[in-house]
Amino acid sequence: xxxxxxxxxxxxxxxxxxxxxxxxxxxxxxxQGRRGPSPLQPYRELRRLWRKSLVQPRGTxxxxxxxxxxxxxxVALALAVVPVGGRALDWGLGHDALVAVSLLVLxxxxxxxxxxxxxxxxxxxxxxxxxxxxxxxxxxxxxxxxLAALTAGGRTDLVALSQAATGAAPWSHPAHWxxxxxxxxxxxAESGRQPVDNPDTHLELTMVHEGPLLEYAGRDLAYLQWAxxxxxxxxxxxxxxxxxxxVRPQGAxxxxxxxxxxxxxxxxxxxxxxxxxxxxxxxxxxxxxxxxLCLLGLASWLIGGAR
Amino acid sequence: MALQxxxxxxxxxxxGVAxxxxxxxxxxxxxxxxxALCFTTLAGVVALGARRPALRQRQIGERPLATRxxxxxxxxxxxxxxxxxGWLLPTxxxxxxxxxxxxxxxxxxxxxxxxxxxxALPIAVALATALLVRARGGAGRAAVAPTxxxxxxxxxxxxxxxxxxxxxLRLVLERMLRPVREQRRVEGPAGTLRVDYVVHFPHPIEQLxxxxxxxxxxxxxxxxxxxSGSLSAYVLYLLALVLAALAIVRLGGGA
Numbered sequence: 001x002x003x004x005x006x007x008x009x010x011x012x013x014x015x016x017x018x019x020x021x022x023x024x025x026x027x028x029x030x031x032q033g034r035r036g037p038s039p040l041q042p043y044r045e046l047r048r049l050w051r052k053s054l055v056q057p058r059g060t061x062x063x064x065x066x067x068x069x070x071x072x073x074x075v076a077l078a079l080a081v082v083p084v085g086g087r088a089l090d091w092g093l094g095h096d097a098l099v100a101v102s103l104l105v106l107x108x109x110x111x112x113x114x115x116x117x118x119x120x121x122x123x124x125x126x127x128x129x130x131x132x133x134x135x136x137x138x139x140x141x142x143x144x145x146x147l148a149a150l151t152a153g154g155r156t157d158l159v160a161l162s163q164a165a166t167g168a169a170p171w172s173h174p175a176h177w178x179x180x181x182x183x184x185x186x187x188x189a190e191s192g193r194q195p196v197d198n199p200d201t202h203l204e205l206t207m208v209h210e211g212p213l214l215e216y217a218g219r220d221l222a223y224l225q226w227a228x229x230x231x232x233x234x235x236x237x238x239x240x241x242x243x244x245x246x247v248r249p250q251g252a253x254x255x256x257x258x259x260x261x262x263x264x265x266x267x268x269x270x271x272x273x274x275x276x277x278x279x280x281x282x283x284x285x286x287x288x289x290x291x292x293l294c295l296l297g298l299a300s301w302l303i304g305g306a307r
Numbered sequence: 308m309a310l311q312x313x314x315x316x317x318x319x320x321x322x323g324v325a326x327x328x329x330x331x332x333x334x335x336x337x338x339x340x341x342x343a344l345c346f347t348t349l350a351g352v353v354a355l356g357a358r359r360p361a362l363r364q365r366q367i368g369e370r371p372l373a374t375r376x377x378x379x380x381x382x383x384x385x386x387x388x389x390x391x392x393g394w395l396l397p398t399x400x401x402x403x404x405x406x407x408x409x410x411x412x413x414x415x416x417x418x419x420x421x422x423x424x425x426x427a428l429p430i431a432v433a434l435a436t437a438l439l440v441r442a443r444g445g446a447g448r449a450a451v452a453p454t455x456x457x458x459x460x461x462x463x464x465x466x467x468x469x470x471x472x473x474x475x476l477r478l479v480l481e482r483m484l485r486p487v488r489e490q491r492r493v494e495g496p497a498g499t500l501r502v503d504y505v506v507h508f509p510h511p512i513e514q515l516x517x518x519x520x521x522x523x524x525x526x527x528x529x530x531x532x533x534x535s536g537s538l539s540a541y542v543l544y545l546l547a548l549v550l551a552a553l554a555i556v557r558l559g560g561g562a
Contacts, residue, residue: 054449061355065449069439073432081421093431094414094422098310106432109343116351116467120454124351124467131347132475135340139333142310146317146329154318156311157421215455219443284479291333298329302322 002250007089009254013079017233018042018226020265025200027269042229049222057118057215067114068216068223074107075230082237085253086162086246095158097145100234101138104190107227108134111212118215126211129280133189133196133208136287140186143294147179148242150301162241166248173304178297180243182290187235189287192228193268195275196283199228206277236264308392310335311420344476346381348469353378386429393425484508 022039029036056064078100080091088095112131115123149156151173152164170176189196192209202210213224240246240260247253278286313335316328353374388395393412413426424431477484491503509517534540 056449056451057454058451069436069443072439073435077431092427093424096421096423105343109347112347113350116355118454121456121467124472128472129475131344132479135337138340139336142332142336143329146314146332149318154315155419156314280475281478302325
């Protein structure tokens, strides 16, 4: 029963994902003294794009047409792997953390190949930067999983990891704090938010994640915009499951997860208001700080007796 | 599965093993990211970018069939091997010494993991992608347009190469790779014919080796300067050597 409710929450995540991005935009606007768009604006955008016609650059292959759908499917399946509020339905894909990470990589590769297929310099520039960042982000994500697995008896099952994060015990160790901070840095880079990338800008020379989207229109662009929103939602869910306080009873766990998601959206808006986009060459140092934090956390765990 | 194994090495209670496991895990993650970049670059240069009309004008659009076949084979193996992991693993485990076994099948439920959907994942990806592509509509609905390149005409000079695609990474790693840039001027009877710009990345090991070689050669030059070919200088060296040997023997005997 609890797994079924978890499954429903996972399906709801597919629909709620654009609202999280919309809420961040609204909060950011308010913090900057502007009225800003409604949190529902991403849904209006998606509806508008769904009615628009497609654009196919001359000379592109079937890969160009497949990439948006593949990127959206990869994130959707990753959402099926990640539990919500510590519960999840087994959709036949398991709940392994590494499967979720590899699905995110699949979406990125599909978009990079589509950029090569289209041949636009700006799309290729964005894809090249995205892949270069991912070289540094992936080790940090793996190390945060390692630290999170310390409290779950070495398991990479996301449901087990999430349930191990309940109570006060994980917070008593510095390794958990280090992992949480490192995950925050890696998640900012992975989701393409400030200070790593500015999702609001379409200035060609500074784009990272928006670059490969330039040639797309209509339903293809709708898939890609939903995939970007779902990627943010997925990372928020991972942060809530693994690194934020949790409780056992399901109703309370879901309510707490919703409150924590709202709080994380607020924190993201604050971060995007306070920090400017950093230079591309500084991003690996930013992400590398997360790696150093992970090693520090591991050292603290070992010094503490590897409980 | 390699990542899973290293992750469990990183959880070892012994400090040295745990740190080595964590570093190996990070290195494997880094290698996976590099592999993704390399595959994308290769696929882009060989199969996708090569189709551009301007490249065909430059007569480098035609890639040998063998090159494309190797790339397609590597991509197919990347997809098929993980899908068949459920059937391969029990055979591999059976090769190990001792009574060790692993349950195979379409899905791998290894201890400590959340289940690895070896076969279900590619099937789910393929089916869901087909569904979304169908919902997207056919290519007949799409408006065909030129790729947006700020109104410039497509020319070979504007096309992306592997070097351009990997430039962000090279810039990030510049301090470590330390590229050597050279400018070579080719002179002709009527002046400069052309100027070549060459960039190469010396291997870090070679840089260490080069530093040791430089120091050894400097020492050899100084030694050559001492041995100037003068017979009296050689006699003096021999005398100094004998005196030093006697002093060492004397001191050693006193002790």
